[in-house]
Amino acid sequence: MRGFKLIFAIFSLLFIVTSCVENPEFKGISNFKVDNINREKLSFNVDVSAYNPNGYKLKVRKSTFNLYLNDQYVGQAYLLKKYKMKRKTTTLENVPVEVLLEPGIMMKLMKIAMGGTVKLRLEGTLKASALGIPVSKKIDQTKDLDLKDLNINFRQLLGF
Secondary structure, three states, X not given: OHHXXXXXXXXXXXXXXXXXXXXXXXXXXXEEEEEEEOOOEEEEEEEEEEEOOOOOOEEEOOOEEEEEEOOEEEEEEEEOOOEEEOOOOEEEEEEEEEEEEOOOOHHHHHHHHOOOEEEEEEEEEEEEEEOOEEEEEEXXXXXXXXXXXXXXXXXXXXXX
Protein backbone atom coordinates (compact mmCIF):
# COMPACT_ATOMS: atom_id res chain seq x y z
CA MET A 1 0.00 0.00 0.00
CA ARG A 2 2.86 2.36 0.84
CA GLY A 3 4.44 1.75 -2.60
CA PHE A 4 1.15 2.65 -4.28
CA LYS A 5 0.98 5.96 -2.39
CA LEU A 6 4.58 6.78 -3.38
CA ILE A 7 3.89 6.07 -7.05
CA PHE A 8 0.68 8.11 -6.90
CA ALA A 9 2.55 11.02 -5.26
CA ILE A 10 5.26 10.93 -7.95
CA PHE A 11 2.71 10.91 -10.79
CA SER A 12 0.76 13.72 -9.12
CA LEU A 13 3.92 15.81 -8.82
CA LEU A 14 4.82 15.15 -12.47
CA PHE A 15 1.32 16.14 -13.57
CA ILE A 16 1.37 19.36 -11.53
CA VAL A 17 4.82 20.41 -12.74
CA THR A 18 4.20 19.66 -16.42
CA SER A 19 0.73 21.21 -16.50
CA CYS A 20 1.98 24.48 -14.99
CA VAL A 21 4.62 25.17 -17.64
CA GLU A 22 3.86 28.37 -19.53
CA ASN A 23 4.87 28.75 -23.17
CA PRO A 24 7.99 30.82 -23.80
CA GLU A 25 7.23 34.04 -25.67
CA PHE A 26 9.07 34.41 -28.99
CA LYS A 27 10.53 37.94 -29.13
CA GLY A 28 12.47 37.94 -32.40
CA ILE A 29 15.54 36.88 -34.34
CA SER A 30 18.80 38.52 -35.34
CA ASN A 31 22.20 37.66 -36.88
CA PHE A 32 20.71 35.44 -39.59
CA LYS A 33 23.52 33.53 -41.35
CA VAL A 34 22.81 31.06 -44.15
CA ASP A 35 25.03 27.97 -44.16
CA ASN A 36 23.49 26.11 -47.10
CA ILE A 37 20.58 26.59 -49.47
CA ASN A 38 19.20 24.46 -52.26
CA ARG A 39 15.76 23.53 -53.61
CA GLU A 40 15.07 21.01 -50.84
CA LYS A 41 16.75 22.47 -47.79
CA LEU A 42 17.80 25.70 -46.11
CA SER A 43 20.33 25.53 -43.26
CA PHE A 44 21.12 28.59 -41.18
CA ASN A 45 22.16 29.91 -37.77
CA VAL A 46 20.14 32.59 -36.07
CA ASP A 47 20.08 34.31 -32.70
CA VAL A 48 16.67 33.60 -31.15
CA SER A 49 15.29 35.88 -28.46
CA ALA A 50 12.58 34.38 -26.24
CA TYR A 51 11.14 35.17 -22.82
CA ASN A 52 10.69 32.38 -20.26
CA PRO A 53 7.76 33.38 -17.99
CA ASN A 54 8.25 30.38 -15.71
CA GLY A 55 9.81 30.48 -12.25
CA TYR A 56 12.31 27.78 -13.27
CA LYS A 57 14.72 27.33 -16.14
CA LEU A 58 13.72 25.45 -19.26
CA LYS A 59 15.97 23.30 -21.37
CA VAL A 60 14.70 23.57 -24.93
CA ARG A 61 15.29 20.33 -26.78
CA LYS A 62 15.45 19.61 -30.51
CA SER A 63 11.99 20.50 -31.81
CA THR A 64 10.07 20.66 -35.09
CA PHE A 65 7.83 23.48 -36.30
CA ASN A 66 5.81 24.39 -39.37
CA LEU A 67 7.28 27.60 -40.77
CA TYR A 68 5.15 30.22 -42.53
CA LEU A 69 6.23 33.51 -44.11
CA ASN A 70 3.42 35.95 -44.94
CA ASP A 71 0.92 33.11 -44.41
CA GLN A 72 2.71 31.01 -47.06
CA TYR A 73 3.78 27.54 -45.85
CA VAL A 74 7.55 27.29 -46.33
CA GLY A 75 8.31 23.88 -44.79
CA GLN A 76 9.31 21.97 -41.66
CA ALA A 77 11.86 23.77 -39.46
CA TYR A 78 14.07 21.71 -37.14
CA LEU A 79 15.97 23.10 -34.16
CA LEU A 80 19.27 21.23 -34.31
CA LYS A 81 20.67 22.14 -30.89
CA LYS A 82 19.46 22.14 -27.30
CA TYR A 83 19.70 25.33 -25.28
CA LYS A 84 18.78 26.65 -21.84
CA MET A 85 16.45 29.51 -20.92
CA LYS A 86 16.91 31.10 -17.51
CA ARG A 87 13.82 31.68 -15.39
CA LYS A 88 11.81 34.90 -15.79
CA THR A 89 14.27 36.38 -18.31
CA THR A 90 14.69 36.90 -22.03
CA THR A 91 17.33 34.59 -23.47
CA LEU A 92 19.31 35.28 -26.64
CA GLU A 93 20.78 32.05 -28.00
CA ASN A 94 22.41 31.14 -31.31
CA VAL A 95 20.47 28.21 -32.74
CA PRO A 96 21.22 26.15 -35.85
CA VAL A 97 18.05 25.51 -37.87
CA GLU A 98 17.33 23.33 -40.88
CA VAL A 99 14.21 23.85 -42.98
CA LEU A 100 13.01 21.16 -45.35
CA LEU A 101 11.46 23.33 -48.03
CA GLU A 102 8.06 22.80 -49.58
CA PRO A 103 8.41 21.88 -53.30
CA GLY A 104 8.23 24.98 -55.52
CA ILE A 105 8.69 27.47 -52.66
CA MET A 106 12.06 28.87 -53.80
CA MET A 107 10.61 31.44 -56.24
CA LYS A 108 8.06 32.55 -53.63
CA LEU A 109 10.86 32.95 -51.09
CA MET A 110 12.76 35.22 -53.48
CA LYS A 111 9.64 37.36 -53.92
CA ILE A 112 9.10 37.52 -50.14
CA ALA A 113 12.78 38.41 -49.64
CA MET A 114 12.41 41.54 -51.77
CA GLY A 115 9.77 42.98 -49.39
CA GLY A 116 10.56 45.20 -46.44
CA THR A 117 8.90 43.23 -43.67
CA VAL A 118 7.72 39.67 -43.33
CA LYS A 119 5.26 37.97 -41.01
CA LEU A 120 6.98 34.93 -39.49
CA ARG A 121 4.77 32.24 -37.96
CA LEU A 122 5.99 29.18 -36.06
CA GLU A 123 3.48 26.45 -35.30
CA GLY A 124 4.22 23.09 -33.74
CA THR A 125 5.37 21.40 -30.57
CA LEU A 126 8.12 22.85 -28.42
CA LYS A 127 9.98 20.12 -26.59
CA ALA A 128 11.65 21.12 -23.35
CA SER A 129 12.58 19.89 -19.90
CA ALA A 130 11.40 21.62 -16.73
CA LEU A 131 13.03 20.53 -13.48
CA GLY A 132 14.35 17.49 -15.34
CA ILE A 133 10.88 16.43 -16.49
CA PRO A 134 10.21 16.27 -20.27
CA VAL A 135 7.48 18.69 -21.38
CA SER A 136 5.86 19.25 -24.78
CA LYS A 137 3.90 22.43 -25.42
CA LYS A 138 1.90 23.37 -28.51
CA ILE A 139 2.89 26.78 -29.82
CA ASP A 140 1.53 29.01 -32.57
CA GLN A 141 3.27 32.37 -32.53
CA THR A 142 3.55 35.12 -35.14
CA LYS A 143 6.07 37.94 -35.29
CA ASP A 144 6.58 40.76 -37.82
CA LEU A 145 10.24 41.06 -38.84
CA ASP A 146 12.04 43.77 -40.77
CA LEU A 147 14.31 41.95 -43.23
CA LYS A 148 16.83 44.81 -43.12
CA ASP A 149 17.46 44.02 -39.44
CA LEU A 150 18.62 40.51 -40.36
CA ASN A 151 21.55 41.79 -42.48
CA ILE A 152 20.96 39.28 -45.25
CA ASN A 153 22.91 39.83 -48.48
CA PHE A 154 20.36 38.41 -50.93
CA ARG A 155 22.57 38.97 -53.98
CA GLN A 156 25.33 36.87 -52.48
CA LEU A 157 22.83 34.33 -51.19
CA LEU A 158 21.26 33.87 -54.63
CA GLY A 159 24.64 33.83 -56.43
CA PHE A 160 24.48 37.24 -58.16
